[in-house]
Amino acid sequence: MAPESKTLFEQFLVPILSHLVDRDALLRLRDSIDWEVGVTEFTNPQVVYPNYYKTSNFHGIKNGYLNVDAALTYDAITQYVLPPGENWVRESLVKAIGGQPRRILDLGCGTGTTTLMLKRHFPNAEVVGLDLSPQMLVMADYKAHAATVDVTFRHGNAMATGLPAASFDVVCAALLFHETPPAVAKTILSEAYRLLTPGGQMLVLDGNQRTLRASDWLSTIFEEPFIRDYGQGNVDAWLGYAGFEKVRTEDVFWLNQLSRGRKPLPVAERIGQPEGDRQSADLPLAQPA
Numbered sequence: 001m002a003p004e005s006k007t008l009f010e011q012f013l014v015p016i017l018s019h020l021v022d023r024d025a026l027l028r029l030r031d032s033i034d035w036e037v038g039v040t041e042f043t044n045p046q047v048v049y050p051n052y053y054k055t056s057n058f059h060g061i062k063n064g065y066l067n068v069d070a071a072l073t074y075d076a077i078t079q080y081v082l083p084p085g086e087n088w089v090r091e092s093l094v095k096a097i098g099g100q101p102r103r104i105l106d107l108g109c110g111t112g113t114t115t116l117m118l119k120r121h122f123p124n125a126e127v128v129g130l131d132l133s134p135q136m137l138v139m140a141d142y143k144a145h146a147a148t149v150d151v152t153f154r155h156g157n158a159m160a161t162g163l164p165a166a167s168f169d170v171v172c173a174a175l176l177f178h179e180t181p182p183a184v185a186k187t188i189l190s191e192a193y194r195l196l197t198p199g200g201q202m203l204v205l206d207g208n209q210r211t212l213r214a215s216d217w218l219s220t221i222f223e224e225p226f227i228r229d230y231g232q233g234n235v236d237a238w239l240g241y242a243g244f245e246k247v248r249t250e251d252v253f254w255l256n257q258l259s260r261g262r263k264p265l266p267v268a269e270r271i272g273q274p275e276g277d278r279q280s281a282d283l284p285l286a287q288p289a
């Protein structure tokens with residue numbers, strides 16, 4: 001039988017990253033967590049995994065995010081793929097939030113890096129991270145405890161969270177949509193719209209779609225199953241389609257972009273608002289009764 005040819009990810013990125021990653025530290029981390037207990041505790045048996053999620057290999061890892069290796073290596077690798085720096089890129093999202101939100105939801109929170117930043121930036125807010133992978137949630141929860149940051153992590157599908165309508169002032173999705181088919185991204189935005197209070201803010205931090213279109217080799221190197229479809233799409237248009245207003249996208253360096261939109265206020269409340277508030281999505285939140 002002919003040997004399976006190596007993917008570009010395996011040929012080029014894995015050798016480079018394996019030099020940068022501290023294997024011993026990762027092994028120590030793996031051994032310091034009781035994954036079996038953690039995964040059982042986080043798993044919500046009601047959650048149904050969508051097909052795209054079960055059948056795709058993300059980051060070249062078989063079984064995508066439903067395994068310990070993905071959760072263990074995610075942070076170690078991600079720090080090298082967010083130029084000019086992971087913190088700076090993530091802070092672009094956190095700093096774009098206007099006002100003092102009371103409840104913030106981080107969809108597809110993964111290992112919770114942005115979720116923790118949100119709580120540190122808004123210590124009085126209740127911050128919830130939601131993800132489909134119990135393993136990623138175990139890692140996120142471990143980080144939150146180690147840092148004594150009080151956030152809640154939930155196992156769930158961002159397309160249908162089961163959370164009450166109008167229960168969050170801010171909903172975010174960081175690095176989620178380049179890993180979902182565009183139809184799923186649109187469904188997630190509709191769900192986010194439902195979850196937001198009127199005047200609530202939606203923020204999407206992800207790969208820069210213009211750059212991805214102009215530099216096809218990036219999609220080849222990263223080998224994410226839906227990244228080409230994502231690059232051909234337009235998050236602004238998806239936000240508009242979901243019902244958001246004041247939609248805009250700005251570059252975050254060269255490789256990423258931040259998109260935002262606002263859930264419209266009911267007409268009666270808009271009339272009472274100063275003109276300035278009606279024009280920018282990053283001004284303080286309206287506080288519904």
Ligand SMILES: C[S@@+](CC[C@H](N)C(=O)[O-])C[C@H]1O[C@@H](n2cnc3c(N)ncnc32)[C@H](O)[C@@H]1O
Pocket residue numbers: 053065078107108109110111112113114130131132133136156157158159173174175176179180
């Ligand atoms: C590239 S990671 C991003 C993680 C994190 N937001 C970050 O910025 O590092 C994508 C995450 O989205 C999660 N995910 C993918 N589809 C999802 C869905 N429909 N609902 C909830 N989480 C999802 C994956 O399990 C994974 O943890």
